[in-house]
Amino acid sequence: MADVKFMNLSENDNPATTDSVLIGNASDGLKRTSLGNIVNLAKIAGPVVHLEYVEGTSNPSATDDTAKRTIPIQAPEVAGYTFAFWLSTATIGGVRPTYVEGPNQSSTKVWIYYAPKEDLTYVDPIKIGLEAVYVKSELM
Known part of the structure; x- marks a missing residue:
């Protein structure tokens, strides 16, 4: 034994x-x-969470109504990290509500609110900023 x-x-x-x-x-x-x-x-070597600031600009002169109301965004690749979700979307230089279509997708659209019957012909481009949140790849 x-x-x-x-x-x-x-x-x-x-x-x-x-x-x-x-x-x-x-x-x-x-x-x-x-x-x-x-x-x-x-x-784990290095920080567990990483943030990347991303900006985008609307295209009010687009012919498609959806293209006028959305801003395509793409999270950049970050070595050693995996994209997790979008955080804190906001307009820059103006106040408009926004909505992230796919908050956990690295490539998605941000929708910009325009008032009903607002004439988009005279709207200036709208700039947005938001944070892409990443998690250390070895944890995913």
């Missing part, structure tokens, strides 16, 4: 990375490992 050793567990709320714990799974059974190994497993 195998020699089984038990660990003394301290309750001082001050564990050291050299302290050991039991870990286990169905294929390997129970093993002893240090807290340092568990900490190393959870370490």
Whole structure:
């Protein structure tokens, strides 16, 4: 029969990375490992979340009504990160409500509100800004 050793567990709320714990799974059974190994497993290099500011401009001279009311946006590629969602869309230099059509799609449209019966012939281009939120790729 195998020699089984038990660990003394301290309750001082001050564990050291050299302290050991039991870990286990169905294929390997129970093993002893240090807290340092568990900490190393959870370490991630660099920030977990990354933000990229993106701007777009409307095209009120477009012939298609949808093209006049929407601004296409594309999240840039960021090495080591995966696009997650759009955050904080706002018009720049004016006040208009906006709506992101696909908030979790890296390529989508932002809709601009125009009042009913507003003549789009005389509307200046509208600029919008929003944040693309990314998460570290190894976490996705």
